[in-house]
Amino acid sequence: MNVSSKPERTRLSAEDWELAALHLIAEQGVGALAVEALARQLGVTKGSFYWHFRTREALLQAALERWEQYGEREVLGQIEQIADPRKRLPELFRRVAHELQPHRVYAALLKALDHPQVVPVMARVSQRRMEFLTTAYREAGLPAPEALNRARLTYAAYVGFLQLNFTLGLPRINHEEFDAYVEHMIATLIPV
Amino acid sequence: MNVSSKPERTRLSAEDWELAALHLIAEQGVGALAVEALARQLGVTKGSFYWHFRTREALLQAALERWEQYGEREVLGQIEQIADPRKRLPELFRRVAHELQPHRVYAALLKALDHPQVVPVMARVSQRRMEFLTTAYREAGLPAPEALNRARLTYAAYVGFLQLNFTLGLPRINHEEFDAYVEHMIATLIPV
DNA sequence: GGTTTACCATACGGATGAGTATGGATCGCT
DNA sequence: AGCGATCCATACTCATCCGTATGGTAAACC
Known part of the structure; x- marks a missing residue:
């Protein structure tokens, strides 16, 4: 502080x-x-x-480089140590959903993508996260090409949500409603 | 021109x-x-x-106002006249996927959301489109609260996709791969 | 064909913000 | 205590870009 x-x-x-x-x-x-x-x-x-x-x-x-390196250890590191691969994705969704601060910078950089310096950083970070998601979906039972597409879809949904609810202040979704949305995401995106 | x-x-x-x-x-x-x-x-x-x-x-x-009004007639108008509500969503997905120009401005405005003037415009446009999606999902058979969340998810995926593939040039998805992605979206987001 | 109106050029004022030059203050070390 | 290195203040220059003032030119109408 x-x-x-x-x-x-x-x-x-x-x-x-x-x-x-x-x-x-x-x-x-x-x-x-x-x-x-x-x-x-x-x-x-x-x-x-x-x-x-x-x-x-x-x-x-x-x-930007400091942020990139920090986010590397923080965001992904703690998730990798969830043992059961089939519990990993829902757990990831819920954790990510209930953090706030780490997304602030990402959201800010998202609306600064017209600045040439931030594009490569965001490209690297997003790419790595999507690769992480892809293997998670594979471990959850999806065949390779489906896993990749599902990861794309999931990460796009994340990015879009930040834009629509952080940056734009669309009808300010409230707390219970948000929890319901997260569970809806889990239900439709994660294979049983 | x-x-x-x-x-x-x-x-x-x-x-x-x-x-x-x-x-x-x-x-x-x-x-x-x-x-x-x-x-x-x-x-x-x-x-x-x-x-x-x-x-x-x-x-x-x-x-911005010109763009907003133009997009109103164009993007939504032609879709509303697809008769069968259950064919409407997949058709919408495929059409939207194969346009290009209309998304350019939207993507550009997405990365200009730090400018106070564009926020209300984008908020209105996004809001209307999501309401449109919500009723489409209801007509496709989803109960009301689910329809709303599915619309949120869908539109977030759209917005995120623009950011990740238009603005960031993530591993430049090619044509067949893109079609496969669209079909994957249809399969996982649209109820049978 | 001459005057009014619509459109444009030129030349300026003023604010903002990046970067430089240079001297002063403070810390660490002996 | 004294000295070199580190850190900071003040006072500039310079470029950019918005907005204004004012005079000029081409179309339009009578």
Whole structure:
């Protein structure tokens, strides 16, 4: 939480800037990532920034790579250790559904796909997750080509849901309704 | 096609600007919508633009509203006249899958959701389409709450697919593979 | 054919935000 | 305590892009 506007006034590291950048991206999108704004938020000025980074582009790049590596261990790592492959997918769905924070950055990057720097990062991340889903579906009993298509469908549904309910604020689905939706997803997407 | 860089040199109307704007948005995103750039592309200067529109924002608004109204008649209108409700959904899926142009603008607007002006438009359009899908699923035999969730799932899959395959260029799915994917969608999403 | 109206060019003002130059402050080490 | 390296502030430059002011040209109507 060392990110808000308290004048903490310890000296900053490159990592501080990257984390603050991710935080800002999650809240206001990539377009809002301006160095003077970030500096104000951190209680310093541009002079500090340009000591740590050569350019604004370099900061964005570093922040994106940090996010990519973090998400790698976090999101997938904890799921792989669910023993029963046939229980794995529903469990995955439910866990993912009840998190919130990890999706914020992903959703923000989703609506920043017109920025050339984020496209390759998102492509890699999405690709890896879909491959993960594909093997999960295979282990759940689907033949190879079906497993791939089901993974595509599932991940597309995830991405689309973020867009429709996070970004657009479509008729703000409430809590029970959301749980019902998740169970509906499980019922129609996961083979018995 | 009166939109490329030929110096056509007939005088322009507001409609010309709006169509050119939509074209530019489809190709380069909302962020690229700058008046001087558009003017160059149309073979005129800013002087022309500010005769037709009070501001850049006004042009974007007009273009979005034009797109919204056009899409209303086009995308939904032709589908409603498929007689058999149980044939309607698969037919809808296949038709939508084999169009291309209408999705370009939608995909471009999807990755411009950080722009306040496009959010309400996209919210309205998406909402209407999902309501359309919901009644289609009801007519196909699903009970009301299931129909709504299935419509959510379906439309989320559509939106996500655009993002993953249009915007990100994930391992560029080829033609036969794409057809197989569509059939897979039909098989898993549409009730027998 | 001359005047009104619609459309456009040119030239400017002003705001914003990236990047640079340079000097000052603070930390770590001896 | 003193000194070098690290970190930051201030004060610029420069490019971009929106919007304005104003005069010019071509179509339209009488």
